[in-house]
Amino acid sequence: MAQxxxxxxxxxxxxxxxxxITIGVGDVVLRGAVQDELDNxxxxxxxxxxxxxxxxxxxxxxxxxxxxxxTNRGAKLKLVNLPPKIHDILAITQLxxxxxxxxxxxEAVKSFA
Amino acid sequence: MGGNAVQLPSGVVHIDEAETWAETLAETCGLGEDDRYRICLAVREAAANAVLHGNRLHPGKRVRLDWETQEGRVRVTVGDEGDGFTPPPPTGKVNLTPSGRGLVLIDHLTDSYTVARRDDPPGTDVVLVFDTTA
Known part of the structure; x- marks a missing residue:
């Protein structure tokens, strides 16, 4: 369960x-959280x-x-503190x-300035 | 069905059960953390593929999981009862769509894998092979 x-x-x-962050639960939680931020x-x-x-x-x-x-709403979304296994998956998918x-x-907060 | 096999309904909520099943097999085989991680995630991806793209969430179709060990290798079969699916062709470009990465992850997590049609009963078997001797 994601929180x-x-x-x-x-x-x-x-x-x-x-x-x-997996199918059916965690992905939905992430979607809702980001959407709330954009809506706000x-x-x-x-x-x-x-x-x-x-x-x-x-x-x-x-x-x-x-x-x-x-990006489509003119916002910037960045990532921080990637665990090695997630970094690995983003690397093999070229993302x-x-x-x-x-x-x-x-470092991440300063990059938005 | 062999003693290691289970069948799951074709619902998204049952994909977690496939991962739990994989955790049990990894524990039974006495695998270390890295092997446990890659088997669990690869089985999860194959089960999701079977539920979504093989059985297309059909309530009457099942996903079958089975495993065996052979000479230092764990071989997991994830079978569906669908009409087959066509993996997206590699484009050489970064995939910026929400889907189409399951087999990419399986290819990365396994030592080899095959996707084959089965005639009796009709469906598709995805066979995942993990070398656990390293």
Missing amino acids: VNRRTVGDVSIVAVTGK GSTKILLDLGSVTTIDSSGIGELVSAYTRA ITVFDVYDTED
Whole structure:
């Protein structure tokens, strides 16, 4: 079961996901959280995936959808704290070249400036 | 059906059960964390493929999971009762759509895999092979 914790640092909305981003549950939670941020007018969204334990192809698909939806609405969506296995999956799907990925929250927040 | 086999209904909610089944087989085989991770995720992907693209969520069709060990390898079969599916052809470009990555992950997580039509009963078997001796 995935959970999200949302907070802001300056004008950056940080969405921290915990648990599994997998088909049917976690992907839906992620979709809802990003949509809420966009509906609230957030234009700088940072997804913290440091506590994600598993991601499957549906979860990866949801990351792509979130990125596309944000970009289409003039917002920026970036990733931080990728666990090695998620970094690995983004690499083999070549999506690591699409997302802006940061090692630390501080570095990621500053990148939005 | 062999002693290791289970059958699951064709619903998204049952894909988690496929992963739980894979966790049990990994534990039975005494596998380490890395092998456990790749078997569980590959079985999850194959089961999702069977439910969504093989059986197309048909309530009367089942997904069959079975496994065996052979000379340091774990061989898992994920079978559906569908009419077959056509994997998307490689385009050489980054896939920016929400779907179409299941077999890419399976290819990465397994040491080899095959997709074959089955005549009796009709369906498709995806066979995942993991070398567990490394």
